[in-house]
Amino acid sequence: MEGRASASAVFELRNVAYTVPVREGPRHILRGVDFALGAGEILAIVGPSGTGKTSLIRIIAGLVAQTSGEVLFRGRPVAGPPEGVAVVFQDYANALLQWRTVAGNIALGIERRLDRAACARQIERCLALVGLERHASDYPWQLSGGMQQRVQIARALALEPAVLLMDEPFASLDAMTKASLQDEMLRLRGETGASFVFITHDIEEAIYLGDRVAVLRGRPGTLAETHEVGLGALRDQVATRAAPAFLQLRQRLHGAIGVHA
């Protein structure tokens, strides 16, 4: 982690802890979380359930305040959702406005900022990015899960964010859809130059997508170790997943998380 100078970091977390009060007393969700996200980087955070993954995303996104420690976006403390950061949630059915069409959902973040023509162009561009050109006037409930998740991604991209925070975005999708959305995400990174924090419980997904993979484990959750992936920018569902570097890292991560490969 020291390899990346914090000056170039988009996001930086320093010794972040998160505690929520419950009836039985304080419940510690996260403790001692440190990381820096470089510009244009995909940082994958992998961890089993119950280690505070969603809490971590909501802290980074400024949706909830950490109990202690620092969260910096471009060197400034985060207080509320920062401008230029978009979030893609796992539960697309709740995150999409079910009463708005696909185009209407994508318009949500831009309709008050851009004039009508610019807004329409942006919607069209984002629909094309996720391959939903023919579904602009459909309602979310008329689409499959994978397509709904694409709508959520397009809606986030419409903001032209510098950072995309993704909370298990592909977790509830079937393997085929998951693979194609993973490749789409890598392509979008190439096209937009955005940085990503990608949270998942899937070790292989973390390696396949990440430039670095951080392991979140324990209760309270803490970032145990970070690994450079070193697979290069071009990835392929078959070849990459069979590469020795991929398999090695997979084994190490399984060990780190405490699951045997």
Place this chain on the structure above:
Amino acid sequence: MTGRQWASGIGGLLVCLALWQVLVGSGFVEYDLLPSPWTIAGGLATMVTEPAFAVEVGHTLAATLIGWLAAVLAGTGLGAVLGTSPLARRYCLASIEVLRPLPAVAFVPVALLLFGFSLQMELLVIVAPALWPALVNTMEGFAGVPQRLTDVAATFHLKRSTRLLRVYLPAAAPAVVVGMRLSLSLALVMAVVAEMVGNPEGLGYALVREQQALHPDLMFGYVLVIGLLGMLLNGLLVWGSRLALPGLFRRPVARWDSA
């Protein structure tokens, strides 16, 4: 309901009416003042041609709608505030829980004493009970907006008014509409009650008048008209809400009778 459900439902109704007709017409059941459906239909036919009939329907309809609108405006407004503000809920919920279970008809003597035999009395009797379904359902609709949607509204930097009108209100809309429907049927019931005992106008008064004049056919006719008015108002409201929120109410729901 599908066309087939309507057809079967109306078939069932016709069987009941035929049974009634046969039992009363044959003299098997004997009540002096229980007319047969056929007699009631005749009474209804003469009733609707009276010029007074339109005035009676108009009065009840106007009182119901005015009372309902007032109840819905106040109820959804207060409900939205209570639903979005936990602080407001904490201070108001106890009062609501005390006031809400008061039986609606208990307001009748109160309103009579306050306003005498008047339209104000009728409106108070309508608004006071019809407020609660609108308020409580709206409150629960707003309080139940998924955290994910509030997250989305926050990360998209929507203004407070935009959040409220474009995200939370549509998300709460199904519950709000349920509240509006419950309020509407209650408003009609209370209008009729108020007219029966307080304000001597409209369908409720006509019902009592025909009862006391020993015109059972006309009395049953008015009962029928009140029922049809309720159906019509509810149907219009459902139709209107589907029109206003196409994405919400066109969502296909798994039907228990789809087989």
